Amino acid sequence: MADTPEQSGDNPDSTPADFAGTTPRRKPKPEIEKIGNRKLKPATLMMGHGYDPVLSEGSLKPPIFLTSTFAFENAAAGKRHFEGITGKRPGGAEGLVYSRFNGPNQEICEDRLSVWEEAEEALVFSSGMSAIATVLLANVNQGDVVVHSGPLYAATETLINRVLGRFGVTFLDFPAGASREEVDTLLEKAKTMATGSGKVAIVYLESPANPTNALVDIEMVREARDAAFGADGPPIAMDNTFLGPLWQQPLKHGADISIYSLTKYVGGHSDLVAGGVMGSKAHLDPIRAMRNTIGTITDPNTAWMLLRSLETVELRMTRAGENAEKVCAFLRDHPKVEGLGYLGFLEEGSSQRDIYDRHCSGAGSTFSVFIKGGEEESFRFLDALKIAKLAVSLGGTETLASHPAAMTHLSVPDDRKAALGITDNLVRVSIGVEDADDLIADFMQALEQV
Numbered sequence: 001m002a003d004t005p006e007q008s009g010d011n012p013d014s015t016p017a018d019f020a021g022t023t024p025r026r027k028p029k030p031e032i033e034k035i036g037n038r039k040l041k042p043a044t045l046m047m048g049h050g051y052d053p054v055l056s057e058g059s060l061k062p063p064i065f066l067t068s069t070f071a072f073e074n075a076a077a078g079k080r081h082f083e084g085i086t087g088k089r090p091g092g093a094e095g096l097v098y099s100r101f102n103g104p105n106q107e108i109c110e111d112r113l114s115v116w117e118e119a120e121e122a123l124v125f126s127s128g129m130s131a132i133a134t135v136l137l138a139n140v141n142q143g144d145v146v147v148h149s150g151p152l153y154a155a156t157e158t159l160i161n162r163v164l165g166r167f168g169v170t171f172l173d174f175p176a177g178a179s180r181e182e183v184d185t186l187l188e189k190a191k192t193m194a195t196g197s198g199k200v201a202i203v204y205l206e207s208p209a210n211p212t213n214a215l216v217d218i219e220m221v222r223e224a225r226d227a228a229f230g231a232d233g234p235p236i237a238m239d240n241t242f243l244g245p246l247w248q249q250p251l252k253h254g255a256d257i258s259i260y261s262l263t264k265y266v267g268g269h270s271d272l273v274a275g276g277v278m279g280s281k282a283h284l285d286p287i288r289a290m291r292n293t294i295g296t297i298t299d300p301n302t303a304w305m306l307l308r309s310l311e312t313v314e315l316r317m318t319r320a321g322e323n324a325e326k327v328c329a330f331l332r333d334h335p336k337v338e339g340l341g342y343l344g345f346l347e348e349g350s351s352q353r354d355i356y357d358r359h360c361s362g363a364g365s366t367f368s369v370f371i372k373g374g375e376e377e378s379f380r381f382l383d384a385l386k387i388a389k390l391a392v393s394l395g396g397t398e399t400l401a402s403h404p405a406a407m408t409h410l411s412v413p414d415d416r417k418a419a420l421g422i423t424d425n426l427v428r429v430s431i432g433v434e435d436a437d438d439l440i441a442d443f444m445q446a447l448e449q450v
């Protein structure tokens, strides 16, 4: 339920009449989250959670609230709001104050987002990167050490290594598939590194890693963190863009903060840029305070678009996942395909498969295809595609294909590319919600051109 007074109706300062205009007063209805003992599923809650039409002239869908500021009931109410915002009074803001802090569309969006991981709270941001930057700025001080899994989204690596590096922050990384021993060793090393200059500020994960699809064992990292630091160790944050919110829910496996580029599967139509963060109130409070300070919140229009997207996120991801499985089954046996980096085909008995079985409920729809040959053959394949569009990004309704070595990872040094397995014959594919057999026909004819 939104904590906006006009939505929850629990603030005596604000009555439905404030928003009802000249229409007869109607009381907001209590929100339905259960029928008998049955707890309603996220797919159901996406159509109404956190919004009551009664409070907006009966408008079935939330209006877009285009305003930069919100009128106070009286001076004392204004003071109370600021006491909440500034932390003078615990409990945070009770109402809306100024649009750099929050707005009705963003709050409804946050309420609905949090449902997917059963998170206490969620925050929305202007992009995935502004979400990541705000999480890091809220947690990291001069002289601190950041521990992270590798590889990370390229801009995240730049932010940690180069930007935070300018402020005296150092980092240590372990490969995504690392064992408990490797992580233990690294955490001890990080502790030693931080001694005298600061602390180990955050353990930052990304899983599956891009473009290798290597999975991080969140449960294991949580155990290692707890063993190394005890109860008040650094928070574990995880970028869950590739499998969230449907196929992987890091908060349930020991992460403290789950981060999303909502630009991808959640937005899902390749028509917006946004980010999200979910977790406990205790972990999100400093992040919200940093967002209030630097203004990395998303705008009302994008928040409204995200609300529309959330209504179909399960439908779209389910269909895209089924399509990807069919396309990969076709590609696996094709003579011009050397291999596949697809989570649905992990080797039985391997440690990656073990992580997958414990953490993931689906293999996603973003994978790597290794074409027999090199750049020339891969380019011929890409240029021959008729349905799949040639573009970076992922998680949209349409199928996209790209060449990481020549595009997203062009600036990565050759030895690092080799270490990450970013070869010249690697084609990255994000499957959409088209007809699966049409997609297979497209891949079939394009492979014939190789």
Ligand SMILES: *Cc1c(COP(=O)(O)O)cnc(C)c1O
Pocket (backbone or CB within 6 Å): 127, 128, 129, 130, 153, 206, 210, 239, 241, 242, 261, 262, 263, 264, 273, 274, 275
């Ligand atoms: C796209 C992406 C980001 C960055 O998100 P933006 O919305 O483009 O800022 C971060 N992490 C991962 C894994 C991504 O795919």
